[in-house]
Amino acid sequence: MSDAxxxxxxxxxxxxxxxxxxxxxxxxxxxxxxxxxxxxxxALADRDPRVADVAAALGPRHxxxxxxxxxxxxxxxxxxxxxxxxxxxxxxxxxxGVGPLAPAESYPTAEWDRTLAINLxxxxxxxxxxxxxxxxRKSGRIINMASQASLIGIQGHIAYCxxxxxxxxxxxxxxxxxxxxxxxxxxxxxxxxxxxxxxTGWAGEKGDRARAAIPTRRFAKPWEVAACILYLASDAAxxxxxxxxxxxxxxxxx
Numbered sequence: 434m435s436d437a438x439x440x441x442x443x444x445x446x447x448x449x450x451x452x453x454x455x456x457x458x459x460x461x462x463x464x465x466x467x468x469x470x471x472x473x474x475x476a477l478a479d480r481d482p483r484v485a486d487v488a489a490a491l492g493p494r495h496x497x498x499x500x501x502x503x504x505x506x507x508x509x510x511x512x513x514x515x516x517x518x519x520x521x522x523x524x525x526x527x528x529x530g531v532g533p534l535a536p537a538e539s540y541p542t543a544e545w546d547r548t549l550a551i552n553l554x555x556x557x558x559x560x561x562x563x564x565x566x567x568x569x570r571k572s573g574r575i576i577n578m579a580s581q582a583s584l585i586g587i588q589g590h591i592a593y594c595x596x597x598x599x600x601x602x603x604x605x606x607x608x609x610x611x612x613x614x615x616x617x618x619x620x621x622x623x624x625x626x627x628x629x630x631x632x633t634g635w636a637g638e639k640g641d642r643a644r645a646a647i648p649t650r651r652f653a654k655p656w657e658v659a660a661c662i663l664y665l666a667s668d669a670a671x672x673x674x675x676x677x678x679x680x681x682x683x684x685x686x687x
Contacts, residue, residue, distance in 0.1 A: 444667040447472030450519040451666070452512075454502055454559055455529030456488075457481040459628035460578070463655035464526055464662050469495060471663065476515040476522070478502075479529070502529045502555030512562045522563045524574045524666045527556040530596075532634070534589040545592045552596035557603060560618075564611065571615030574666045577604050579620040581681045597622070601677050608675030617674040619665045624681035625652045649682030 451468045455461035456477035465475045469491045477488045478498045488497030496518060500511045515522055530552045533544045556577050567573025582590055583597035600620055607618040625631050625643060631652065635643050644650055661678055664670055679685060 444471050444663045444669075446524075446663075446666070449473045449523040450476065450515070450521055451524040451526065452476045452478065452515055452522050452559075452563065453526040453528060454478045454555075455578075456497075457484040459630060460623070460626055460655050460658050461526070461528040462487055464528065464659040465495075466491065467656065467659040467663055468524075468666075473524075474519050476511075476519065478511060502559055503550045505558050508558050508562050512559075516566065521566060521570070523567075523572070525560060525563050525576070526662055526666075527559055527575065527577045527600075529555055530578060532590065532593040532630075534593075534634070535591075536589060537591045540591050548592035549596050549599070552593070553599040553603070556600060560607065564607075564616065567616045568611060568614050573611075573616035574670075575607065575611075575616065575618040576662050576665050577618070577620045579604070579622040579677060581622050581624050581679065581685055583620070583622050583677065584679070584685050604677065605675050612674040617665075617671070619670075619673055619675065620677040621658060621661055621665070622677050622679045622681065623653050623658045624684050626658055627652050627654055646687065647682040647684045648687055651682065653680055653682070 446468055451473045453461050453465045456465045457479035465477050468475050475495045476498060477484050478500050480501045482499055484499060485497035488495045498511045500507045531548055560575055577600050579600040580597040582594040583601045586594055604618050604620040611618055624647060625635050658680055661680055665673060
């Protein structure tokens with residue numbers, strides 16, 4: 434390979450369209466902002482109506498869509514709207530998720546169903562909706578949000594752990610089937626991230642103990658997770674397919 438064929442370092446998404454779910458807050462919001470800063474047109478999706486304000490703050494080239502990722506028909510309408518507005522979807526970031534906690538022996542069935550529906554089924558429905566056009570063009574990137582909980586057990590997280598382990602299995606199958614057809618599929622698995630939700634769930638002494646168990650002795654920043662997502666979406670990661678990029682400061686190896 435000649436030097437001229439090597440992609441430039443640093444992502445440049447000018448002319449690309451990115452769909453980010455769960456984009457009203459936290460990792461999704463940071464990811465949408467990062468893509469916008471690197472030239473992409475961003476479609477932000479969330480069931481929280483505030484997503485429209487987040488999109489507006491990014492500028493007129495971007496758009497917010499209120500959608501529930503468990504609503505198959507609603508997802509179809511959203512994908513059609515994004516395609517009509519932006520021409521195509523080049524990159525999907527499946528980030529929408531919830532994590533209600535309870536002991537395994539008393540975990541409510543309704544919360545189990547809701548967690549799996551949003552975290553796992555929702556990611557499948559959105560990926561399935563955007564895949565046909567990507568496959569037809571033989572070009573696309575899908576990044577699914579997993580978690581360190583896909584690799585280890587965490588007390589009180591039985592439904593969350595199950596859903597995120599399912600994300601990794603789903604990612605592997607999609608990567609195997611779609612990689613030969615020009616669409617790479619990868620997952621990212623962060624530790625606790627310093628979002629409003631993360632800091633609320635891991636506050637006080639519980640958070641102190643969790644940080645102490647991480648070799649880097651801290652939680653992840655939203656922008657650090659976003660940076661890894663941008664890498665997987667970039668030309669530099671064209672050979673990365675079916676990976677689960679763990680962003681946990683070494684917690685799962687400790």
